[in-house]
Amino acid sequence: KAFTELVEEGVRAFNVQRFHGVDMTTGDKLLDGVSSLVNAVRTMPMLSPRRVVVVMQAEYLIVPKRESEAAVQAVEQLEQLLNRPEPECTLVFVAGNVDKRSRLYKALVNQATLVECGTLQSLADAERWVRTRAAAAGQDMDPAVATLLAARAGPDVKRLRNDMDRLLLYALGQKRITVEDVREIAGPAALQDQWAMANAIEAGEAGAALRQLALMLDAGGIPEMILGQLGWLVRAKFPAVAPGSVQAAVEAVFRTDLDLKRSAGDPRVLLERLVVELCGGKRVAAARRW
Numbered sequence: 001k002a003f004t005e006l007v008e009e010g011v012r013a014f015n016v017q018r019f020h021g022v023d024m025t026t027g028d029k030l031l032d033g034v035s036s037l038v039n040a041v042r043t044m045p046m047l048s049p050r051r052v053v054v055v056m057q058a059e060y061l062i063v064p065k066r067e068s069e070a071a072v073q074a075v076e077q078l079e080q081l082l083n084r085p086e087p088e089c090t091l092v093f094v095a096g097n098v099d100k101r102s103r104l105y106k107a108l109v110n111q112a113t114l115v116e117c118g119t120l121q122s123l124a125d126a127e128r129w130v131r132t133r134a135a136a137a138g139q140d141m142d143p144a145v146a147t148l149l150a151a152r153a154g155p156d157v158k159r160l161r162n163d164m165d166r167l168l169l170y171a172l173g174q175k176r177i178t179v180e181d182v183r184e185i186a187g188p189a190a191l192q193d194q195w196a197m198a199n200a201i202e203a204g205e206a207g208a209a210l211r212q213l214a215l216m217l218d219a220g221g222i223p224e225m226i227l228g229q230l231g232w233l234v235r236a237k238f239p240a241v242a243p244g245s246v247q248a249a250v251e252a253v254f255r256t257d258l259d260l261k262r263s264a265g266d267p268r269v270l271l272e273r274l275v276v277e278l279c280g281g282k283r284v285a286a287a288r289r290w
Contacts, residue, residue, distance in 0.1 A: 003054060003092050004054075006052055007052055008048060011046065011047045012263060012264065013262030013263070013264070014045075014046040014047065015045050015046060016262075017051070017053050018053075018054045018055075018056065018267075019055045019056070020055075020222070021056065021057035021059060021061045021095075022056075024060055024061060024074075028070050030060075030071055033061075034074040037053065037081075038077055041081060041085075041091055045088055050088055051089040052092070053090070053092070054094065057094070057095070059096050059097065062099075063098060079107050082104070082107045082112070083107065093112075119157065120157055123150045126149070126150035126154065127150045129150075129160055131146050139171070140175065140177070141177035142176065142178050144179050148183075149164065149167070149182055165268070166185045167181060167182060169272055170184065170210060181207075184211070185211055195229075198232075198233045200212055202233065204279055206279035206280070209279055210275055210276070217268055217271075223268075223271060226271060227253070227271065230256075230271075230274060230275070235250075249278055252274055252277045252278065256270050256274045
């Protein structure tokens with residue numbers, strides 16, 4: 001978010017672009033993705049002095065999973081881009097663990113500013129992280145909340161951050177976060193059912209739906225494909241289960257689709273807000289039936 005704010009809000013749709021390394025896991029996809037990335041970086045800014053290009057899960061680009069001729073070409077293109085950066089574009093790589101012996105990592109060390117966010121070493125570190133995050137958000141919580149979150153996620157910063165973001169969204173408007181809220185939101189590490197999120201929304205269960213959305217994203221789910229599933233749910237199910245909410249639900253899906261395309265926010269946050277809206281509409285419809 002901080003990087004996108006380098007561009008004025010009114011022109012971000014033209015000058016902020018995101019890529020996801022998880023979409024580039026095979027040789028041909030990697031080469032096509034890197035070519036698109038290079039073109040995005042080399043594109044001149046529109047009505048702005050600067051463009052911003054963000055690559056999430058960049059470890060898939062920095063250290064390709066499979067060796068192939070296409071992967072070698074992709075690495076060469078990236079290396080050329082790093083050795084000859086575009087002065088009017090800020091290129092941001094967000095990566096997890098990276099092999100520091102790799103060719104591209106060494107190029108990044110020479111050409112880029114590296115920021116290491118550090119790691120958590122213990123459950124005590126994880127608990128402190130949760131308490132600090134809650135304090136920064138101005139949210140009160142029961143003492144056991146930090147302990148339970150840390151126990152479920154362990155010293156995994158990525159999962160802790162995702163769980164905490166979902167928890168803050170789920171508890172929006174509450175005076176205090178409770179252990180029960182955590183049990184609703186923080187889920188197991190493995191995704192068991194691709195349609196569990198849709199089923200939870202259909203039942204009006206926001207906590208379960210947010211938990212399943214997180215599992216889908218953490219498992220590498222592509223935001224646009226998840227949005228497609230939500231769009232199908234609204235078109236196929238809402239006319240029967242929530243007829244009074246169909247128009248609002250369709251508008252929410254279209255708005256989210258537009259926001260994803262113009263990089264108007266973090267894809268995870270945009271999808272979480274949509275899920276909460278759809279669950280809210282479903283609950284209202286259920287209340288009306290009773």
